[in-house]
Amino acid sequence: MQTAQTVESVPQKISLGDITADPDNVPTPQEQYYKMTAEQSMFFKEQTGITDDEELKRHVLSVQAEAYKVAPYPCIMGFVFTSLLLTRLPAYEDVMTIGRTRAGAILLDLGCCVGTDIRKAVADGFPAENTIGSDLHQEFGAIGHKLFKTTPETFAGHFIQGDALDPATLSIVEPFETAPESPRPDLKALTSLNPLQGRVSAIHASNFFHLFSESKQLHLARAVAGLLSWEPGSIICGGNWGLHEKGTMVERLFGGSLELFCHSPQTWTEMWDGVVFPKGHVKVDTHLIQVDMEGFKFWYMLWSVKRL
Template identity: 55%
Template sequence: MEGTATHNGSTTLLGDVTFRMASAPTVDSSLYSLSSEQAEFFKAQTGIDDDEDLKRHILEVQAKAYQVAPYPCIRSFVFLRNITFLRLNLSSLSVYEHILELGRKRPDAVLLDIGCCFGTDARKAAADGFPAKNIIASDLFNEFLQLSHELFKTTPASYPGCFLPGDVFDPAFLSIAAPTDDVTPAPAIDLSSLKSLNHLHGRISVINAISFFHLFSEKKQFLVAKALAGLLSAQPGSVICGYHVGSLEKGIVNNSLPGSEYGLFAHSPKTWSSLWDGEVFKKGSVKVETELVEIETRDVQFFMMKWSVMRL
């Protein structure tokens, strides 16, 4: 969750997206829902075995996050699922096993979870074997990163993952650099010492950008893509991936979360692929895969787009 974030009465701005509400909605515990797989994960991570105790714990963290920023995605428990409308996360992407393999086999491979909220994807990757000390979870709000420790019942001493607050549109935190062609493995770096992402140009093996790009205008999506591309290692197999709102034709897509309405700029698979392969990266230097998943809604046709961009 990056970029400008403001709240004023019945209007909330997240990135470039304005959420319009009839009134500022309160937290609604009836929206709470975990699949059996999610419940198993959160129980294993928190040590809370009782369903009601787990629900109570998550609701307490949600209430604190809603005080920090009253986003509809916080109210609707998107931080549990890491994706609006779908109970999917990084582990559901076809490239996930490849990501875990990079963590196992590539010395000092680094995973960046950008716009992470509470860093649930980062925690899942660590639980599945990607070295936690090589994972960075980054969000605009440092309070969300601190609440990650509360949600997962850890401390900076007990969890070795790196939490790095910052704004991707602040050049002091992330400047735009051309994608590197140098495939030489980078020396190890102490992630805990980082103050920005600028020390990691050309050094990151995996960038997870779930529910991220659609928060911005078309122009800003291009700028973020260039900024993240500059971080990606040139070693073959290095990958940027995610999913967000997609469309058959690029343009503004209107939809809603409980209590709010909003419009998002969405790319089509064709325009998303051409953006990465030819505009952001040199044509033919990456492999782009996309998949549109249609979501059932009451009023309109709505798609989420799963995608990955891999260095060749």
């Protein structure tokens, strides 16, 4: 008589860019990392309708736990998704000026997580129906609605799931020098970013590029550049870890450890101005600042790439 063999299930790995995580072997979320500035508290109270500090904290902790199960990024552990990253960028006013003055201007947040930066831009005047958040993890769209107590019917912004390294989601084309010949796509019907090529006036990508190797960062930069509108002033901006000299750094935050490739301001500028875009077609600004988080000091690069 044959006996049935027991087959052990293989733990499913979760993609965090070039890094994969075993969900059964990641640091446990800690309530101690929760904090809100006065600006953040006011924003989330206005957006959620929750006015009590403790109730708001419980709500955010619940959302954090759900998002962390989907993808255990250190930025979710550290509540970076509540920090209004886009407003910290020197280019934020450029983004908002585009939204207020350029008819039909599209704002794309690449690697949007739960979409906090899109919500802040909309609160400050960018038309919600012209905003798109995109992330590898489909679940973040619904979790974002949970965080802000909205539904797809009550919030006009759009969410597109996809892998930015997959040509079916985002293929590489040369930067546009004139307006696309095809008609503007229906943003509500999009399942890929490719129909947006040459049409996006403002692109935000924070805590995104440093998740990938140097070669993949160049691939992504080329792909993102193909999305940008040909119009002068159109802008790509974001923030990621940097170094004075490009190389690898080891992040040790919140009980975990990640090895990441980081550009320097010089190599970041050279990549965009001369490799991704023809030399002299864009203005690249970089600001390298030192950040101290939970006793770990690292350099963070704020940057923008603006079409001339």
